[in-house]
Amino acid sequence: MTTTEEPRRKRMPKAQRKAQMLDIAEQVFAERGYLAASMDEIAERVGVSKPMLYEYFGSKEGLLIGCIHRARTELLDRTQQAISGATTPEEILRLGLLAFFEFIGEHKQAWALLRQEAAVTVPSAVEEIEGIRRQQTDLIAAVIGSFDTDIDVVEAEAFAEIVVGSTERLALWCERRPEVGPALATTYVMEVVWRGVANRITG
Amino acid sequence: MTTTEEPRRKRMPKAQRKAQMLDIAEQVFAERGYLAASMDEIAERVGVSKPMLYEYFGSKEGLLIGCIHRARTELLDRTQQAISGATTPEEILRLGLLAFFEFIGEHKQAWALLRQEAAVTVPSAVEEIEGIRRQQTDLIAAVIGSFDTDIDVVEAEAFAEIVVGSTERLALWCERRPEVGPALATTYVMEVVWRGVANRITG
DNA sequence: CCAGTAGGTTACTCGAAGTAAGTTACCTCC
DNA sequence: GGAGGTAACTTACTTCGAGTAACCTACTGG
Numbered sequence: 001m002t003t004t005e006e007p008r009r010k011r012m013p014k015a016q017r018k019a020q021m022l023d024i025a026e027q028v029f030a031e032r033g034y035l036a037a038s039m040d041e042i043a044e045r046v047g048v049s050k051p052m053l054y055e056y057f058g059s060k061e062g063l064l065i066g067c068i069h070r071a072r073t074e075l076l077d078r079t080q081q082a083i084s085g086a087t088t089p090e091e092i093l094r095l096g097l098l099a100f101f102e103f104i105g106e107h108k109q110a111w112a113l114l115r116q117e118a119a120v121t122v123p124s125a126v127e128e129i130e131g132i133r134r135q136q137t138d139l140i141a142a143v144i145g146s147f148d149t150d151i152d153v154v155e156a157e158a159f160a161e162i163v164v165g166s167t168e169r170l171a172l173w174c175e176r177r178p179e180v181g182p183a184l185a186t187t188y189v190m191e192v193v194w195r196g197v198a199n200r201i202t203g
Numbered sequence: 204m205t206t207t208e209e210p211r212r213k214r215m216p217k218a219q220r221k222a223q224m225l226d227i228a229e230q231v232f233a234e235r236g237y238l239a240a241s242m243d244e245i246a247e248r249v250g251v252s253k254p255m256l257y258e259y260f261g262s263k264e265g266l267l268i269g270c271i272h273r274a275r276t277e278l279l280d281r282t283q284q285a286i287s288g289a290t291t292p293e294e295i296l297r298l299g300l301l302a303f304f305e306f307i308g309e310h311k312q313a314w315a316l317l318r319q320e321a322a323v324t325v326p327s328a329v330e331e332i333e334g335i336r337r338q339q340t341d342l343i344a345a346v347i348g349s350f351d352t353d354i355d356v357v358e359a360e361a362f363a364e365i366v367v368g369s370t371e372r373l374a375l376w377c378e379r380r381p382e383v384g385p386a387l388a389t390t391y392v393m394e395v396v397w398r399g400v401a402n403r404i405t406g
Numbered sequence: 407c408c409a410g411t412a413g414g415t416t417a418c419t420c421g422a423a424g425t426a427a428g429t430t431a432c433c434t435c436c
Numbered sequence: 437g438g439a440g441g442t443a444a445c446t447t448a449c450t451t452c453g454a455g456t457a458a459c460c461t462a463c464t465g466g
Binding site for chain 2: 412413414415416
Binding site: 035133154155157158159161162164165166167168169170172173177179180185188189191192193194195196197 | 238336357358360361362364365367368369370371372373375376380382383388391392394395396397398399400
């Protein structure tokens, strides 16, 4: 008995263990908050001892960064895929926003990490999160620039920041307003923000 | 020697000491980040021993909350004063925004606290900061509501969230763009966001 | 000048991050 | 199928900082 089944899997390959650690860590960080989460607890839940976490991620901060980074990558993939079929700037923006709202709806845990915890305190985590926003703003600014080469660069940047800020904030608000889904949230952002920029781009 | 001068002031009245502690704590938190800041260092810089901090603020978290709360109160005062002379919704919003951008320009330390650090990890600090935003969104939503009783409540809330999100994000961006002062930042927000809501309010 | 207390200190405990050094399961190649 | 090499893992610490118990001292009014 207990032959080839999976009663107690030990000794996994590195990559798999790493992924598993990220899963658990994301969960624990989201549950307890970064500070209150202890490496011992994460290790225990993974079913492994603490030094393994340090082996793979170097530090508690490193583990957090790992979680954030993974979420960031997934978000970028999703967004890029979503806007790949769009043609007008308006469509790009709308589809991108929708993808974002859908992503956070599905990955509540990761999202909790990105806001509550992750702004954390840890300087490098802040940088990592800023990286996500940068990703988004750059994308938006690039879209605007590509459709109107006359627009002031600084103004385009400002607009991108406004979109990202609005979106992030509205996503948070959606948690208190479950009746507002991704589609409606997207509409709100577009309704307010798009008008403001449309006549800059078109004219 | 060292007779009646002020070489070592000890034994201050409670309120004064408390204010001094908040000053130093704000500084140290902003400098090192919440996690890296140690109560021992803060105590030392204040020129007092650690248990005094605990006497007055209960915990490290309590001290942080104290700092945030003070900043919040100051910001609210400033904003309310700024919009007191305004008559139209547009004017209220513009003056309020301007007051905010000016406030963070003058209180960089407090602002650093409110974003980088304070989102911290500490659940109650997050609540406290959310309280600030709530303050702002409520104010904005109320203004809109007072000028157009027909507007959908949910939509008014969404708009308020969008304004706050935009503003916060743009304030951050201003740090990378020193040439963009409070006035220009206000203009950007108004230009993009106002148009979007103006034709909702006016009909 | 003595008593009461607001304001203050020293010297600890305890918990969690991080680490050094050793151990065991698994694979390979003879 | 056993030696032996190594990737995956553990035990048993050190260290550092938050929080606390118990004690002290400068200034007040009577």
